[in-house]
Amino acid sequence: MDEPELIPERSATAELRHVRTGRVMRAGHRRSKLRLYHFILGGRPVSLRTSTRPGRRSAAVRWLAALSVPALVATLGVATPVGAADFTPVASTLTSPNPVDTTPHAQNGDVKAFAEIGDTVYAGGSFTSVKSPGAATWTSRNYLFAYDRATGALKTSFAPVLDGAVHALAVNPDGKLIVGGNFKNVNGVSRKNLVALDPVTGATVGSWVGRSDGGQVRRTIVRGNHLYIAGAFHWVNGTEHSLLARLNATTGAIDPTFQIDASVARTSVELVWGLDVSPDGGTLVAVGNFTLVNGLSRNQVVMVELDGTPTVADWSTQRYVHPCSSASFPFYARDVDFSDDSSYFVIVADGGRVSGAYCDTIARFETDTRGSAIDGTWVNHTGHDSVTSVEVADNVVYVGGHFRWLNNTNGNDSAGPGAIDRFGYGALDPINGMPLVWNPQRTGAPAGTTNWGPIVWELWRGSTGIHAGFDNDGAGGEYHGRMALFPLAGGRVTPAVNAPQTTPGFLYVGGTEGKLTRVPFDGDATLGTSTVVNQPNLTAAGAAFVVHNKLYWSKTDATAPGGSYLGISMFTGGTVGAPWVGSGYNDWFNPATLNGAFYLDGRMYYTKSGQNSLYYRYLEPDGYTVGASEFTVPSQGVSWSSARGLTWVDGRIVYGTALGSLWAVPFDGAAVDGAAATRLDLGLLGTNWSSRTLFYATS
Template identity: 35%
Template sequence: MKSPSRASKIVGALALALVASAGPAVTPPAQAAQNVVVTQLPDQTHPRVLNGRIYAIAAAGDLVAVGGTFTSVRNGAGGSPDQARQWIFLYNKATGKIVESFNPTLRGPAPSTTGLVADQPGVEAIEFAPDGKSMYVAGWFTSVNGQSRQRVVRLNLDGSLTAGFSASVNNTVNDLELTDGRLIVGGEFSKVNQQPVERLVSLDPQTGATQSDFNLPLTDSRDEFAPYLQDMDASPDGNWLAIAGNFQTVGTVARNQVALIDLEPGGGTPRVANWSTDAYSVDCADVYDDSWVRSVNISPDSSYMVVAGTGAYVPNTLCDSAARWELPPTQSGDHLSPTWKTLTGGDTFWTAEVTESAVYVGGHQRWVNNPRPSPGGDSDGPGSVERDGIVALDPLTGAPLSWNPGRDRGCGAEAITATDDFLLVGSDTEFFAGQLRQRLAPLPVAGGLANP
């Protein structure tokens, strides 16, 4: 909980903000709180990703696993040779070195993916296992190391398949969450382990078997196509699962695009929480008829979440916005409203990462604090603040902080992960804060400044 003294100090700061090798086994840490705003210049010792896009970054101890659509990486030091890696690689952030022994062979269902092909859907999500000796990987692939593995796999740190785990999913998995003895899997699928399952399922983390007590299908698409889960996040305290995607019903309960699930940790049956809003029921631009929410992320203290999305400029909506929502017990019931919101005026937010000192939001946005651009959007309206491709917002107010490294916008920053010593930003572009830093920008906590 933040103290009243910090809340009063932020008023004074607001004006300024508006101006201006694998090694031993590791244990996955709790979500990093980060009590400072990270530095703006990226560390140059971490690896570089030479093509494609980064969709997922997971960290445990000194190990970082990166997933996406890429096929080529190299160590950060000048003169390092390129290394082939299809959709996933592992590195040690203490040394900056790629773990060469971790090189699993992932392939997709189409003939074009029998070789190294960039920009296939690839790896969408990664979670380290509690044993620190393996990781769960999910996405579009249908084989790993020459063996059938349908879109979810557990890998050892040497890239081999973990014995005893086997799950089969019939379509793309977009996200994973590991919490309280559950591996929760969400995406575009309709069957898991040969049984009908609608887009959201809980698996046994040891075996991959379906856990039947988790029965919350996502149904009732917002458009003429099938529903899907886009993103989800489990609260650090294990109580909540926030989900986002193309749906209007969760289980038997009406929820549009965003829902909160009470996980009932400790043996209870998960259920839809008494928490809902009408804000995501509205339509944005026609091209986003299915879903315009792209990211949900819960704070380190499990008290609130930030929802970010796309949609184009539509007045008096949350299209192209990031918004803070309080979780129970602070806020519950129906027709809820956000604590704060920031709008880009016409550009997409792809992802959000909440820390104690800042809410980092990435996309291909040009501005924030921009609710009144010219008619049609895509312009800087009164009070707007330029923040190309990434922004740090104050957690209490949503005001943009003076932190402003800037990055080549491209499609956008689609993965942001906070660790104890870095904010790791993954994208599809090559320059961050004016420095060549291909697709992976590690921003150090050391040297960071406190948010007053």
């Protein structure tokens, strides 16, 4: 008997604007690169991506085309393009979470800036005393010092004298050290807030003319021979520039072609706090306490296109507009950093927890996106704790701050369902924002130390690892005065894993306890002769899916808090190994409610008992953790409530039904259009496809 299909009742052309060119994309518009769109549907975020194949309409576009334009507006609200995000899993190179024992210490204040020239590392901040590792006595060094990269020994020949804190360090093409901060005099001579120093002696480079006359410098970024500065200034080199400026990095001369001015604080003092320029030099993003840039509304975040004459980009977001806890946080967008390939950037924030705003979050955005009301590609919530620094390096998003948890969408100053313990430091998968297994923490304290663990102010990639600057005395459970280095040596690489990507292979379907029916499948329409395979380890099983060489499966267990757990087994040669509990952070998640599930590109897609929707959560194979937020995939023409078992095979969702038949429907990762569904097997005389346990594997 055929299952009924839901057929679209309306048909009209819906329009989407191309994220960079502004051209209209209509249903059927040829595109060769995956595009992602976010919408609000019924008060919930949903995602749409256009087809990855030229000449083929994606389900996202077909789904939009099935709505009349007025219905589209009424259903979705404002369409928000989110750029050309690539969700293919990538290998990530993680540093060791154990900080080296060869970094020096600062006695007081904080460390907020690092730079490196040759075998010398420079550190700046508000400290006044430092010492080499193992030294018994402190050496007076106000705000800036240098040390040997290998041993941590202080370089005493480098002895500049500043009368105020250092906030930013950079190196120009001539190998001079550029210093930004809140000072008036350097080496006894007036040099307001910006100076170039000899990297060996700390002497002022007299020929370098840059200075910030009207206020402190918070950030310095060198790209080529451009020096970008940001802060609370209004004059640079005697020329009016508000909060942002660009100089010749070699000479310090102002660049008159850069006419980008930020202004009008939300409350308190206007300033740009965080700044980064993409490695390819084409895009600048600044964050801080401002609401206008060149007269355009840009609340806390602005993007500037740097190719040719710098201009404010057609890019804005509403996610940093809400005041959040404005009495304590005049602004809350704290730092920004681009990926190594310039394709995306990540913004971190403090500010208190408010639904719908990006206070106390980490959010990824795509560099190529253009439009208004732009949402993050993904957002990681701390649950009411501050994130103050971000560094994207080697396909890892490192974050630091004053937080206790990540993946804490459901918590409010406490650990909600799904929360993952991360105290002050975290490393995220750039594909889905989920925490990787990297947890230095800031716990414990040696006798006599003070201020253990308030805030990590700075994360910075050096040649040997990730440097951290903070205002406390510890990292990784060890004494580290105000600074630490997490080394690449001793780190690891997380492999890029995904659902099986090749055909032909095999469909496995449950039925009898401890057994699986194995059916050859060419990935198109041909099913081979089935065989029954004994699987003594697979008992009390529900939904199941393969990620690389592991089988994730729901196992009923009365001792589990929710009555079941997400078990993990090795799956090699068609054999299911003994299961283990995937993660200590997933007790809240009850997979027994799933009617079927599959993994694809950092997400676990699934259906649930009694629900007629397709859902997804993020899933992180490095640690086997499940995302705290649930999302709904736009669908039409498929009765998900009758689906039993789901798997993904070569661009299609293959699913069984309660009546025992097997179907396939195209899936582009974002939306499902049942009009293109095909039946693969009626299931009356052969294999019964009504089991929740259905997965695809290549062996």
